[in-house]
Amino acid sequence: MKxxxxxxxxxxxxxxxxxxxxxxxxxxxxEYKAMAFTLALKLxxxxxxxxxxxQDAFVKxxxxxxxxxxxxxxxxxxxxxxxxxxxxxxxxxxLDVQDIDSHAVESSAFQSEPGHEWRKLERDERxxxxxxxxxxxVSEDQVVITLFYLNENSLAEICEITNWELSxxxxxxxxxxxxxxxxLEKLLDTEVRxxx
Amino acid sequence: xxKFELSDKELKQLLQNEGLxxxxxxxxxxxxxxxAAYEHARSIKTPLALKIVFGLVMVVPVIFIxxxxxxxxxxxxxxxxxxxxxxxxxLDFQINNYYIYFLALTVGVIWLSIIFNKMLSHRDxxxxxxx
Numbered sequence: 297m298k299x300x301x302x303x304x305x306x307x308x309x310x311x312x313x314x315x316x317x318x319x320x321x322x323x324x325x326x327e328y329k330a331m332a333f334t335l336a337l338k339l340x341x342x343x344x345x346x347x348x349x350x351q352d353a354f355v356k357x358x359x360x361x362x363x364x365x366x367x368x369x370x371x372x373x374x375x376x377x378x379x380x381x382x383x384x385x386x387x388x389x390x391l392d393v394q395d396i397d398s399h400a401v402e403s404s405a406f407q408s409e410p411g412h413e414w415r416k417l418e419r420d421e422r423x424x425x426x427x428x429x430x431x432x433x434v435s436e437d438q439v440v441i442t443l444f445y446l447n448e449n450s451l452a453e454i455c456e457i458t459n460w461e462l463s464x465x466x467x468x469x470x471x472x473x474x475x476x477x478x479x480l481e482k483l484l485d486t487e488v489r490x491x492x
Numbered sequence: 493x494x495k496f497e498l499s500d501k502e503l504k505q506l507l508q509n510e511g512l513x514x515x516x517x518x519x520x521x522x523x524x525x526x527x528a529a530y531e532h533a534r535s536i537k538t539p540l541a542l543k544i545v546f547g548l549v550m551v552v553p554v555i556f557i558x559x560x561x562x563x564x565x566x567x568x569x570x571x572x573x574x575x576x577x578x579x580x581x582x583l584d585f586q587i588n589n590y591y592i593y594f595l596a597l598t599v600g601v602i603w604l605s606i607i608f609n610k611m612l613s614h615r616d617x618x619x620x621x622x623x
Contacts, residue, residue, distance in 0.1 A: 316531065318524060318527065318528070321524070321527060322520055322524060325519075325520050325523055325524075326520065329514075329515055329519055329520070330512035330513065330514055330515075331512055333512070333513055333514070333515040333519070334512045334513040337513050343515075343516075346513075346515075347515050347516060347519060350515060350519070351519065351522055351523050351526065354523045354527075355523060355526045355527055355530065356620055357620075358523075358527045358530070359527075359530050360620040363620055363621070363622045363623065364622070364623045365622055365623065366623075367622065367623060368623050370623070372623070373621075373623030376621065376623070377620055426506060426507065426510055427510070441507070442507075445500075445503055445504045445507045445508070446504075446507045446508060446510075446512070448504070473503065476503075477498060477503075
């Protein structure tokens with residue numbers, strides 16, 4: 297019921313934005329800015345660029361709001377714009393966003409402590425490890441992890457946002473998850489060794 | 493294979509505990525300013541007369557050059573034997589050639605800038621899809 301009310305409230309807000317209501321648009325920004333910025337940051341790798349991308353995406357969404365017909369969720373439509381805006385900006389900056397050689401990651405030898413060590417770590421330490429591990433992944437792996445686990449987007453929604461094939465999303469998500477765990481394991485292993 | 497064991501649910505919880513990144517405090521204000529600037533630009537109406545004058549300035553020199561400027565469209569070959577001829581009135585506006593060339597150059601520059609602008613906006617802007 298709550299979810300239904302929320303989506304109805306969002307429909308009202310979007311209808312007001314279509315009429316040029318800036319207060320409603322401000323509410324829309326508040327609702328989605330954190331996720332839009334997080335998504336942009338995963339691709340751009342620095343806060344200034346990510347803020348510009350997220351801002352441009354919101355302005356594009358505002359100027360094209362009549363193209364939003366409610367066929368998909370507003371968030372999905374908005375994140376598609378954020379994703380495309382970030383890619384365009386990256387192309388302009390001529391940054392290389394190619395996948396890193398997966399062989400290099402997977403062939404690195406590691407010996408680590410089992411998973412239960414993880415649960416012993418304090419929250420702050422865990423947070424630091426997660427950030428570090430995520431930082432080791434390529435942009436697109438970070439994006440797929442962020443959308444699926446953090447924002448709880450479905451695979452179909454991720455396809456819509458990124459314009460990837462479903463099979464590609466599945467493979468990438470599986471690979472990204474595996475890499476994230478490997479990175480966490482490596483970091484934990486290094487930490488344990490440094491204590492010895 | 494990773495020995496690290498975390499279920500999907502645990503990984504989701506772990507990442508969600510991390511929370512989302514927050515942009516700077518001026519984030520909303522800057523977007524609203526840009527949106528207001530967009531609204532302002534959209535609200536400026538170009539008078540119809542100005543549009544017509546601009547259209548004439550852009551089109552007339554092109555027509556003039558093609559009809560009277562000696563550009564051979566190959567029509568004479570195509571119309572050979574049909575006893576048709578394109579009327580070519582002998583117009584003399586008593587204008588110095590220097591001004592005609594300058595006008596043609598100006599129009600050319602405007603045309604090129606329009607085409608170049610279209611190309612750039614096509615390359616840069618991913619068109620927003622319907623949602």
